[in-house]
Amino acid sequence: xxxxxxxxxxxxxxxxxxxxxxxxxxxxxxxxxxxxxxxxxxxxxxxxxxxxxxxxxxxxxxxxxxxxxxxxxxxxxxxxxxxxxxxxxxxxxxxxxxxxxxxxxxxxxxxxxxxxxxxxxxxxxxxxxxxxxxxxxxxxxxxxxxxxxxxxxxxxxxxxxxxxxxxxxxxxxxxxxxxxxxxxxxxxxxxxxxxxxxxxxxxxxxxxxxxxxxxxxxxxxxxxxxxxxxxxxxxxxxxxxxxxxxxxxxxxxxxxxxxxxxxxxxxxxxxxxxxxxxxxxxxxxxxxxxxxxxxxxxxxxxxxxxxxxxxxxxxxxxxxxxxxxxxxxxxxxxxxxxxxxxxxxxxxxxxxxxxxxxxxxxxxxxxxxxxxxxxxxxxxxxxxxxxxxxxxxxxxxxxxxxxxxxxxxxxxxxxxxxxxxxxxxxxxxxxxxxxxxxxxxxxxxxxxxxxxxxxxxxxxxxxxxxxxxxxxxxxxxxxxxxxxxxxxxxxxxxxxxxxxxxxxxxxxxxxxxxxxxxxxxxxxxxxxxxxxxxxxxxxxxxxxxxxxxxxxxxxxxxxxxxxxxxxxxxxx
Numbered sequence: 001x002x003x004x005x006x007x008x009x010x011x012x013x014x015x016x017x018x019x020x021x022x023x024x025x026x027x028x029x030x031x032x033x034x035x036x037x038x039x040x041x042x043x044x045x046x047x048x049x050x051x052x053x054x055x056x057x058x059x060x061x062x063x064x065x066x067x068x069x070x071x072x073x074x075x076x077x078x079x080x081x082x083x084x085x086x087x088x089x090x091x092x093x094x095x096x097x098x099x100x101x102x103x104x105x106x107x108x109x110x111x112x113x114x115x116x117x118x119x120x121x122x123x124x125x126x127x128x129x130x131x132x133x134x135x136x137x138x139x140x141x142x143x144x145x146x147x148x149x150x151x152x153x154x155x156x157x158x159x160x161x162x163x164x165x166x167x168x169x170x171x172x173x174x175x176x177x178x179x180x181x182x183x184x185x186x187x188x189x190x191x192x193x194x195x196x197x198x199x200x201x202x203x204x205x206x207x208x209x210x211x212x213x214x215x216x217x218x219x220x221x222x223x224x225x226x227x228x229x230x231x232x233x234x235x236x237x238x239x240x241x242x243x244x245x246x247x248x249x250x251x252x253x254x255x256x257x258x259x260x261x262x263x264x265x266x267x268x269x270x271x272x273x274x275x276x277x278x279x280x281x282x283x284x285x286x287x288x289x290x291x292x293x294x295x296x297x298x299x300x301x302x303x304x305x306x307x308x309x310x311x312x313x314x315x316x317x318x319x320x321x322x323x324x325x326x327x328x329x330x331x332x333x334x335x336x337x338x339x340x341x342x343x344x345x346x347x348x349x350x351x352x353x354x355x356x357x358x359x360x361x362x363x364x365x366x367x368x369x370x371x372x373x374x375x376x377x378x379x380x381x382x383x384x385x386x387x388x389x390x391x392x393x394x395x396x397x398x399x400x401x402x403x404x405x406x407x408x409x410x411x412x413x414x415x416x417x418x419x420x421x422x423x424x425x426x427x428x429x430x431x432x433x434x435x436x437x438x439x440x441x442x443x444x445x446x447x448x449x450x451x452x453x454x455x456x457x458x459x460x461x462x463x464x465x466x467x468x469x470x471x472x473x474x475x476x477x478x479x480x481x482x483x484x485x486x487x488x489x490x491x492x493x494x495x496x497x498x499x500x501x502x503x504x505x506x507x508x509x510x511x512x513x514x515x516x517x518x519x520x521x522x523x524x525x526x527x528x529x530x531x532x533x534x535x536x537x538x539x540x541x542x543x544x545x546x547x548x549x550x551x552x553x554x555x556x557x558x559x560x561x562x563x564x565x566x567x568x569x570x571x572x
Contacts, residue, residue, distance in 0.1 A: 006066035007409040014047045015074025015413060019420045022079045024428040025556035029204065030087030031433065031440070033518055034448035034510060036080070037211065040142045040396075042163065042549055043075035044068055048149050049160035065150050069405050070413045072142065073396040077114075077417030081425040083354050083388020084110035088449035089381040090429075093321075094436040095454055096373050103430060105320050111422040112316055113385030116309040116332075118414050120339045120386060121393040122302050125407060129397045134347030139398035146399070159546040166550025170203035171558040177201070178562040185517070194243075195228050196250040196443070196515035204559075205518055207551025209525020210544055212507070217526020219504040223511025224519035227259050235259075240470050252443040252515050256451070261471045263512025264455045265478030266485070268359045270505035273486025275360075278345060281490070306336075313382055321378050327369055331379040334364060335386045342387035343394050352391045355449070358384035359456055366460030373461045377453060389418065432563050448513035482509065 018039070026036040051063035090109075094100050101109065128134060149156040177183045183201045187193035209217050232255050235241040241258050243251055310332045317328035338357040346352050361380035369375045393414050400410050433439050440447045441454075459467065467475070485505035492499035511519045529548065533540035 004066070005061065005064045006405060007070055007412070008067055010051070011067035011070040012074060012413065012416060014050070015043065015071040015078075015417065016420050018043050018046060018071070018075040019078025019417050020424045021557070022075060022553065023081060023421050023424045024560040025553050026079050026082050027086055027425055027428045027432065028556035028560055029208070029552060030082045030449065031091075031429075031445050031447050032204070033208065033446070033514060033522070034087070035208065035212075036082055036087075037208075037549065037552055038076060038138065039079040040072040040076045041145050041545070042553065043072040044142070044146055044149055045156060045160045045163060045546065047071050048153075049157050052153060052157065065146060065403055066405050068146060068149075069396070069400055069403060070409060072146075073393075073400075073410050073413040074417040074420075076392055076396065077389065077414040078421035078424070080388055080392045081110060081114060081418060081421030083392075084114045084385040084422070084425075085381040086110060086425050086429045087447065088355075088358065088384065088453045089377045091433065091436045091440055091447060091450045092453040092457065093374065093377045095440065095450065096377070096457060098437065100436070101320065103426065105316070106430075107422045107426045109316050109320060110385070110426060111418055112309065112312045113335075113382045114389040114418040114422070115415070116306070116313055116335065116382065117339055117386035117389030118393055118411065118418065119302055119306045119309055120336055121343070121390040121397070122407075122411055123306065124340060124343055124390070124394065125397050128343055128347055128394060129401050134344070136347050136395055136398040138346070139395040139402075142395070143399050143402055146403070155542065159543060162543045163546040163550040163553075166203075166207070166547040167554030167557075168550075170207070170551040170554030173201065173203050174555045174558040174562070178558075190248070193249060194251050195232050195255070196252050196517050197228065197520070198250065198517045200515075200517040200521050202518075202521055202555065203551040204555035205521035206525035206528070207548040207555075209522035209527075210529035210548030211552070212522065212526060214526050214530040215500065215502075216504045216507045217523040217530075219507035220511050220519040220526075221523035222503065223508040224516040224523075227263070227512040228255070228516035231259065231262075240468075250443050250515065250517075252446070253441065256441065256446075256513065258471060258474070259512045260451045260455055261467070262474040262478030263509045264452045265475040266482035266505065266512070267355065267452060267509035268456065269479040269482030270485040270489070270509065271355060272360060273483045274489040274505075275341075275345060275486075277487065277490035317378060321374050323375055323379065327365075327372075327375050327379060330368065331361075331365075331382050334361060335383040338383040339386040339390040343390055346391040346394065352388065354384050354388050354391075355452070357387045358453065362453070362456050362460065366456075371461050373457045376457045376460055380453075389414070428560055432560065443515055446514045446518065448510055451513050478509075 022039045022042065026039075030036050048063060048068060055062065090101065090106065173183075185198045185200055187198035192198070235255070235258055236243065241255060243254055313332065314325070314328040317323040317331065318325055338361060342352060342354070342357050358380050361383035362376050365372075365376045365379055393411070396410055396414065397407055399405075400407060433445065439445050441451050482505060485503075485508070488498065488502050489505060492502050525548070529540070529544050532544060
C-alpha cells in the first residue's frame with residue numbers, strides 16, 4: 001500500500017515549507033533580472049533526500065513518487081506566485097501613481113488572480129492534458145527527473161549534495177558582499193564602467209547562465225554589446241542623453257530611460273508575433289484533425305469556483321483601484337481567454353508566455369480605456385496572474401496523469417501553495433522594496449519586467465506624441481526587428497537547426513533593459529556550463545543544473561535574509 005500514499009500530511013507540509021523558503025528566491029531574481037526559476041526539480045531532490053535520510057535512522061513508510069508529486073505541486077505553485085504581479089504590474093502601478101497597495105489587500109489581490117488561473121486550469125484539464133499532440137516539455141523534464149530519482153536513488157542524493165554545496169558557496173559570497181562591504185566590481189576603464197560594463201561577482205547570475213543555456217546566454221551578450229557598447233555611446237555623443245555634471249561610475253538609470261524603449265518594443269512585438277503564428281497554426285491543425293479531443297464539458301463545481309474567483313477579482317478592482325465596474329467585469333473574459341491561449345502555447349512549446357499575455361491585455365485595455373493607466377496595469381495584471389498559475393498547474397496535471405495521481409488532490413495542493421506564496425511573496429516584496437519609486441529601475445534593482453509594464457502603460461496613456469522623436473524611431477526599429485524575431489521563432493518550431501542557430505528574442509530584448517554587467521555574468525555562466533557539458537557530458541547532465549540551481553537559491557536566500565537583517569537593525 002505504500003506506493004499509493006499520496007496526499008499525506010508530510011507531503012503537504014514539505015511543500016509548504018519549501019514553498020515558503022523558495023518563494024523569496026523568485027521574488028529576488030525577478031526584481032534583479034526579470035526571470036524566475038521553476039522550483040519543481042529542487043523540491044523533488046530536497047524532499048527525496050530528506051525523507052530517504054530519515055529512513056536510515058528509524059523505521060518508517062517510504063517516501064513515494066505520488067507524495068513527491070504533491071510536494072512539488074505545492075512548492076512550484078507557491079514559488080510561481082510572482083506571476084500574480086509582484087515583480088511587474090504591482091511595482092509599475094506604484095511607480096506611476098505613487099500609491100502603495102496596503103499589505104493585506106496586496107496579499108488578497110495576488111491570491112485572487114492566481115486562484116482564478118487555477119480553476120481555468122481545472123476546466124481545461126481534460127481537453128489539454130489528455131491531448132497527446134501537446135507534449136508539455138516542462139512536465140516531461142519534471143517527470144524524467146522524478147523517474148531518475150526513484151530508479152537511481154543514490155545519484156539523487158549526490159545531486160542534492162551538489163545543490164547544497166553550491167548554495168552554501170553562493171550564500172557565503174553574498175554574505176561577504178554584505179558584511180564586508182560590496183566586493184570589487186572590476187571594469188577595464190572608466191568609460192566602460194560608465195556604460196555598466198563591469199564584472200559583478202554574483203553567483204546567482206552565473207547560476208542563471210548555467211540554467212538558460214548557451215543560446216540564450218550568447219543572445220544576452222550580443223544584445224548587451226549592441227545596446228550598451230554601441231547605442232549608449234552614440235546617445236551620449238549625439239546629445240540625446242546627457243549625464244549629470246560630475247557623474248562617475250555606472251550610469252544605468254540615465255541611459256536605461258532611452259534604451260528600454262527599443263528593448264520593450266522588441267520584446268512585445270516578438271512575443272505577440274510568435275504567439276499569433278503559433279496559435280493560428282494550432283487552430284489549423286485542430287480544425288484539420290477529426291479525432292481532436294473535445295473540450296471538457298462544463299462541471300458545476302468548477303464553474304461555480306470560476307464565478308467565485310471572478311467575483312472576488314472584480315470586487316478587488318473596484319475597491320482597491322477605483323476601477324469602473326464595467327471595466328472590472330470586462331477583465332474576466334479577456335483574462336480567461338488569454339489564460340486558455342497561454343495554456344495551449346505551454347503545452348506545445350514549454351514556454352509560458354506570461355509577459356506576452358500581460359502586454360496583449362495591456363494593449364486591449366489601451367484601446368477600450370485609453371488614458372486610464374490604473375485600468376491598463378491592474379486589469380491586465382489579472383491576465384498574467386491567471387495565465388501563470390494556469391500553466392503551472394497544467395504542467396503538474398500532466399505529470400500527475402502520467403504517474404496516476406489524483407487531479408483533485410493536486411488542485412488542493414496548488415491552492416495551498418498560492419496561499420503560502422501570496423503571504424510570503426508579498427512580505428518579501430514589501431521588505432525588499434520599501435520604497436519602489438526610489439529603489440526600482442536602478443543599478444541595484446533593474447526590475448526589467450517593471451520597466452516593461454510601466455513603459456507600455458505610459459505609451460498607451462499619453463500616446464506616441466508625448467515621446468521624443470528619437471525614441472519613436474527606436475521603438476519602430478525595435479518593433480520591426482522583434483517582428484522578424486517572432487516570425488523566425490515560430491518557424492523554428494518546425495526546424496531544429498534553425499532553433500539552435502536563432503538568437504533568443506527574449507534575451508536580446510532583455511539586454512537593453514538590464515545593466516551590461518548582468519548580461520556579461522549570465523553569458524559567462526552559460527559558456528561555463530556549455531564547456532563542462534562538451535568535455536564531460538555525462539557528469540554535466542547529472543550535476544550542472546543542480547549546481548546552477550544551488551547558486552541561484554543560495555545567493556537569493558542570503559540576499560533576502562540580509563535585507564531583512566539590515567531593516568531590523570535600522571528599526572524597520
